[in-house]
Amino acid sequence: MSVSESIKPLFAQIDKLKPEYITRLANAVAIPSVSGDESLRPKVFAMADFLKSQLESLGAEDIQLRDLGIQPPPVSDPKLQLPPIVLARFGKNPAKKTVLVYGHYDVQPALLEDGWNTDPFKLVEKDGKLYGRGSTDDKGPVIGWLNAIEAHNKSGIELPVNLVCCFEGMEESGSLGLDELVAQEADKYFKGVDTVCISDNYWLGTKKPVLTYGLRGCSYYQVSVSGPGADLHSGIFGGVIHEPMTDLFNVLSKLVDTNGNILIPGVNEMVAPVTETEEGLYEKIEFDVDELNLASGSKTAIYQDKKNILMHRWRYPSLSLHGIEGAFSGGGAKTVIPAKVVGKFSIRTVPDMDPRKLDEYVFKFVKEKFAELKSPNQLNVELIHDGNYWVSDPFNEAFTAASKATKLVWNVEPDLTREGGSIPITLTFEEQLKTNVLLLPMGKGDDGAHSINEKIDVANYLEGVKTLSAYLHFYGAGSDSK
Amino acid sequence: MSVSESIKPLFAQIDKLKPEYITRLANAVAIPSVSGDESLRPKVFAMADFLKSQLESLGAEDIQLRDLGIQPPPVSDPKLQLPPIVLARFGKNPAKKTVLVYGHYDVQPALLEDGWNTDPFKLVEKDGKLYGRGSTDDKGPVIGWLNAIEAHNKSGIELPVNLVCCFEGMEESGSLGLDELVAQEADKYFKGVDTVCISDNYWLGTKKPVLTYGLRGCSYYQVSVSGPGADLHSGIFGGVIHEPMTDLFNVLSKLVDTNGNILIPGVNEMVAPVTETEEGLYEKIEFDVDELNLASGSKTAIYQDKKNILMHRWRYPSLSLHGIEGAFSGGGAKTVIPAKVVGKFSIRTVPDMDPRKLDEYVFKFVKEKFAELKSPNQLNVELIHDGNYWVSDPFNEAFTAASKATKLVWNVEPDLTREGGSIPITLTFEEQLKTNVLLLPMGKGDDGAHSINEKIDVANYLEGVKTLSAYLHFYGAGSDSK
Numbered sequence: 001m002s003v004s005e006s007i008k009p010l011f012a013q014i015d016k017l018k019p020e021y022i023t024r025l026a027n028a029v030a031i032p033s034v035s036g037d038e039s040l041r042p043k044v045f046a047m048a049d050f051l052k053s054q055l056e057s058l059g060a061e062d063i064q065l066r067d068l069g070i071q072p073p074p075v076s077d078p079k080l081q082l083p084p085i086v087l088a089r090f091g092k093n094p095a096k097k098t099v100l101v102y103g104h105y106d107v108q109p110a111l112l113e114d115g116w117n118t119d120p121f122k123l124v125e126k127d128g129k130l131y132g133r134g135s136t137d138d139k140g141p142v143i144g145w146l147n148a149i150e151a152h153n154k155s156g157i158e159l160p161v162n163l164v165c166c167f168e169g170m171e172e173s174g175s176l177g178l179d180e181l182v183a184q185e186a187d188k189y190f191k192g193v194d195t196v197c198i199s200d201n202y203w204l205g206t207k208k209p210v211l212t213y214g215l216r217g218c219s220y221y222q223v224s225v226s227g228p229g230a231d232l233h234s235g236i237f238g239g240v241i242h243e244p245m246t247d248l249f250n251v252l253s254k255l256v257d258t259n260g261n262i263l264i265p266g267v268n269e270m271v272a273p274v275t276e277t278e279e280g281l282y283e284k285i286e287f288d289v290d291e292l293n294l295a296s297g298s299k300t301a302i303y304q305d306k307k308n309i310l311m312h313r314w315r316y317p318s319l320s321l322h323g324i325e326g327a328f329s330g331g332g333a334k335t336v337i338p339a340k341v342v343g344k345f346s347i348r349t350v351p352d353m354d355p356r357k358l359d360e361y362v363f364k365f366v367k368e369k370f371a372e373l374k375s376p377n378q379l380n381v382e383l384i385h386d387g388n389y390w391v392s393d394p395f396n397e398a399f400t401a402a403s404k405a406t407k408l409v410w411n412v413e414p415d416l417t418r419e420g421g422s423i424p425i426t427l428t429f430e431e432q433l434k435t436n437v438l439l440l441p442m443g444k445g446d447d448g449a450h451s452i453n454e455k456i457d458v459a460n461y462l463e464g465v466k467t468l469s470a471y472l473h474f475y476g477a478g479s480d481s482k
Numbered sequence: 483m484s485v486s487e488s489i490k491p492l493f494a495q496i497d498k499l500k501p502e503y504i505t506r507l508a509n510a511v512a513i514p515s516v517s518g519d520e521s522l523r524p525k526v527f528a529m530a531d532f533l534k535s536q537l538e539s540l541g542a543e544d545i546q547l548r549d550l551g552i553q554p555p556p557v558s559d560p561k562l563q564l565p566p567i568v569l570a571r572f573g574k575n576p577a578k579k580t581v582l583v584y585g586h587y588d589v590q591p592a593l594l595e596d597g598w599n600t601d602p603f604k605l606v607e608k609d610g611k612l613y614g615r616g617s618t619d620d621k622g623p624v625i626g627w628l629n630a631i632e633a634h635n636k637s638g639i640e641l642p643v644n645l646v647c648c649f650e651g652m653e654e655s656g657s658l659g660l661d662e663l664v665a666q667e668a669d670k671y672f673k674g675v676d677t678v679c680i681s682d683n684y685w686l687g688t689k690k691p692v693l694t695y696g697l698r699g700c701s702y703y704q705v706s707v708s709g710p711g712a713d714l715h716s717g718i719f720g721g722v723i724h725e726p727m728t729d730l731f732n733v734l735s736k737l738v739d740t741n742g743n744i745l746i747p748g749v750n751e752m753v754a755p756v757t758e759t760e761e762g763l764y765e766k767i768e769f770d771v772d773e774l775n776l777a778s779g780s781k782t783a784i785y786q787d788k789k790n791i792l793m794h795r796w797r798y799p800s801l802s803l804h805g806i807e808g809a810f811s812g813g814g815a816k817t818v819i820p821a822k823v824v825g826k827f828s829i830r831t832v833p834d835m836d837p838r839k840l841d842e843y844v845f846k847f848v849k850e851k852f853a854e855l856k857s858p859n860q861l862n863v864e865l866i867h868d869g870n871y872w873v874s875d876p877f878n879e880a881f882t883a884a885s886k887a888t889k890l891v892w893n894v895e896p897d898l899t900r901e902g903g904s905i906p907i908t909l910t911f912e913e914q915l916k917t918n919v920l921l922l923p924m925g926k927g928d929d930g931a932h933s934i935n936e937k938i939d940v941a942n943y944l945e946g947v948k949t950l951s952a953y954l955h956f957y958g959a960g961s962d963s964k
């Protein structure tokens with residue numbers, strides 16, 4: 001019997017469990033596990049306990065709440081404990097493949113006063129949508145995996161793979177401690193993992209499901225210009241000293257033009273040429289400039305055609321100026337000459353950019369442009385942090401299984417997308433476990449993760465559980481499964 | 483008998499009163515009349531009461547503490563009362579000339595933790611210097627006038643002019659209510675005033691007394707660039723939308739070069755040519771690039787010669803970039819694309835710049851440079867506030883009298899200086915009372931007004947009282963007095 005046939009009772013079970021699924025998500029949303037708010041840290045722990053009891057009742061083995069110790073500064077409470085990473089496994093049959101599923105149980109901050117229509121920590125169903133903080137990012141998908149297991153248990157269908165769960169509680173606050181744990185457990189708890197599935201991003205738009213096979217990296221730089229020993233009065237010093245702000249504006253204005261072209265020599269030359277296979281992927285994708293304008297809340301698109309928009313979001317680098325530290329930043333008028341100003345910008349990186357070469361090009365160009373000014377001020381340029389880009393083969397075993405699952409559930413081929421942002425954990429898993437990673441999103445592009453009135457569509461939540469389940473079955477059954 | 487002769491007993495009296503003078507200043511400094519700190523507002527009122535009782539005991543007539551009503555927003559306490567303007571007069575003899583003396587009795591904030599070596603609100607004498615908040619700005623000079631009157635009283639020497647005192651308590655916080663009061667009283671309390679003397683600035687350096695005959699004006703602008711409906715994620719939108727920051731940096735980088743040259747067409751053309759008389763004034767002035775470097779705490783001077791430094795501080799315009807509102811301004815790294823950014827800059831203005839023409843040139847240039855970008859973002863440029871420049875004839879009756887007084891007390895011709903900053907009240911008095919204004923500073927260039935360890939030299943305080951007194955006598959005796 002084909003997977004498509006054998007999975008039907010499971011899907012029926014999932015449909016039947018809908019009320020329980022919504023209740024389970026409501027219980028999770030009700031715990032305000034905001035990792036970025038120290039005062040809510042006990043709630044993040046409460047959420048870990050909630051997952052533990054859910055996992056227990058679903059029959060998970062070897063459940064561990066891994067203590068990550070004390071959160072490093074800056075913190076208000078020097079003894080602030082990091083929330084645990086929740087590990088659990090279902091099955092350890094050496095005859096089966098092993099899938100690691102990652103998700104995070106912490107959420108972004110949310111206050112009714114921010115403009116929410118309803119209490120952010122009460123799941124509210126309206127017009128086929130489930131509103132609440134974490135509904136789509138990332139409690140919906142995390143609970144989705146539990147739902148999938150429940151459906152297997154209740155329908156008496158065996159899980160087709162060994163499942164390893166890795167749920168963290170600090171994702172919205174820098175994933176502190178996660179890298180170390182993954183490295184540490186690569187040959188222990190995570191030994192034998194064949195593939196990793198992360199459900200923590202979104203469809204490109206609102207109509208078509210997607211599988212995501214690429215992420216841009218990010219190199220973050222700062223340029224400081226300093227001169228005077230202290231901030232100076234512009235009445236007294238204006239016109240007689242070289243002002244750091246003038247020099248900084250001069251240099252930073254030369255990095256990028258209004259059309260987003262990076263003007264630093266060498267950078268664009270590192271970008272991998274477009275292949276024919278890649279060319280072919282864009283045409284099918286459901287997207288247009290109106291979606292971009294809707295998302296940006298403006299008509300400020302540089303490109304009006306789908307292909308250029310997607311290519312510049314996904315496969316070309318970009319440079320954004322973020323701000324200045326040390327300058328006047330308040331409302332009103334202040335006439336100070338800042339003594340030291342630090343400009344911040346980042347470059348989104350893509351294949352085949354070499355991050356160390358990028359640093360070299362950036363440093364050289366910034367220093368050259370500053371040298372041309374012949375200013376006696378001091379300039380310093382440095383890398384603050386970087387994370388590499390990630391690109392997978394969208395036709396490998398995991399993607400193929402996910403594609404079949406999507407087709408089966410949604411009756412449409414998923415779009416193969418990349419993302420302009422980064423999900424650093426993707427690379428960590430790939431590098432530490434030496435496996436590939438699949439990004440299999442559950443929510444829609446308009447879900448409003450991190451924003452007010454975050455939601456997940458009931459359809460995405462329910463069909464999402466089916467998609468996750470079907471993915472496990474197709475993956476477990478191998479490349480030729482149908 | 484010449485003034486120089488007849489004033490000798492007065493000077494002797496001043497020397498004798500030194501301990502009383504220091505105690506009077508200590509009593510004033512002990513009242514933390516910080517106008518910018520709402521919680522200290524009662525202390526500002528206490529300081530007004532202190533002046534009132536001092537004026538009473540010195541025999542002042544018609545003392546008025548003028549109520550200025552409630553302080554307009556932004557304030558924490560919506561009923562916060564403005565401190566009064568203290569008015570008083572000594573003499574109303576129509577045969578005498580009338581001099582209005584202005585000073586302020588409020589001070590800048592000061593905390594021991596800021597780095598003061600001693601309690602800022604306790605006057606401490608050390609190595610010939612009196613340390614304490616307000617010692618030089620502006621309690622020293624205000625108390626200086628009271629000391630001068632006391633010396634006259636105690637030595638039985640008649641005041642040579644009618645004296646009108648105008649002491650305000652909001653100078654450090656925008657002089658709220660002062661303009662209105664001056665306008666209102668021009669033909670009433672201030673009727674018959676022949677000249678105004680303000681002692682609220684400083685010697686250029688530390689060695690030679692000065693008279694100040696010019697101030698630059700200031701026109702403050704903001705340029706906003708907006709596009710997206712909200713701040714955006716640079717991973718998702720970087721490279722596909724026109725970023726407001728990129729456009730703002732592009733435009734603002736074109737206003738001024740590292741050498742302080744204003745690049746806006748028409749601006750430099752408005753500057754009055756240097757006259758021969760003015761040329762002659764610079765050579766004598768005590769100043770050099772080392773003093774500038776010491777003051778800026780750096781070697782970032784654009785010009786190395788005295789004349790160019792002074793001319794560019796005093797008689798040429800300058801443009802300073804102050805900061806950006808709406809961009810990331812904290813420490814660390816944030817990858818946001820700001821939706822709306824507002825750049826702030828100001829232009830210090832000089833004769834014969836027409837502020838309305840300046841606005842026109844600024845607006846036109848900024849809009850032109852933005853138009854060249856062909857960006858779909860929205861740019862808006864506006865004037866936030868402006869204050870005109872002020873220049874007086876440094877050889878008029880009041881300056882001549884002050885010059886003789888300085889020569890007599892300090893045994894040296896004062897330098898004739900201008901300042902790069904502005905003292906808006908100067909123009910208000912000149913315009914409303916239709917008189918000229920003399921800036922007769924008491925403190926030295928290194929007194930540290932507004933900074934930690936503010937001080938006034940005992941010598942400047944004592945000889946300052948003599949200088950103020952002698953000025954009144956030379957002015958009262960007319961141009962030919964000796």
Ligand SMILES: [Zn+2]
Nearest residue numbers: 137138171200
């Ligand atoms: Zn997430």
Ligand SMILES: [Zn+2]
Nearest residue numbers: 137172449450
């Ligand atoms: Zn998130």
Ligand SMILES: [Zn+2]
Nearest residue numbers: 619620653682
């Ligand atoms: Zn002052």
Ligand SMILES: [Zn+2]
Nearest residue numbers: 619654931932
């Ligand atoms: Zn001041």
